[in-house]
Amino acid sequence: MSRQVDRWVGNEPHNFFDVLEAVSCFVFSGEYCARIFSAAKDKRHLYSPVYYATTFFGIVDLLSFLPWYVQQASLALGLAGSSSDAAAVFRIFRLFRVLQLERFLTAFTLLDNVLRASADVLVATGLMALIIWVGGAALFFLFEQHNPNYRECDGTSLR
Structure with missing residues (x-):
């Protein structure tokens, strides 16, 4: 059963x-x-x-x-x-x-209209955000690579 x-x-x-x-x-x-x-x-x-x-x-x-x-x-x-x-x-x-x-939420229709109207701006903004994100991450890696204040956890401080 x-x-x-x-x-x-x-x-x-x-x-x-x-x-x-x-x-x-x-x-x-x-x-x-x-x-x-x-x-x-x-x-x-x-x-x-x-x-x-x-x-x-x-x-x-x-x-x-x-x-x-x-x-x-x-x-x-x-x-x-x-x-x-x-x-x-x-x-x-x-x-x-x-x-x-979607019949009850007109916001989806408005969202579709806005996305179509501003697709070029959203692509350009996304590309700029990606460039800043990857560039910032690379700069953090380069500048913090030999930081004398960098500390590794040994597990004893977690108690």
Whole structure:
């Protein structure tokens, strides 16, 4: 009896939740393909499937099912162990799509608009931040390399 419960609640492969995840990924895949197909007829997406695929919701839709397919392919090819659950982080995107939270939160639509409008500024700012971060780390390494005040812990001061 307990073995059947373990299989049912998710402690063994091919349990109820694994099957539910597979079904939801198939449904989301079909929905994504239908959205891509119908974007060519939708004025909101400027009659372009590429435009829809690069919007915030298009990317969230893709991330809601694509990692599951990658995980299944890596399991089939033997690249990942049978207990590998590396794509589990992306389940939150699937939950986001199931609950359709974007209909209740207009902030996501505004965020998408702002990211599109200021993409060049964000890339330039990110590049400058990376240069300062790596340059500062290199300077700290060079200047603190032979610091006479540097002290190594021997473990006795932790008591």
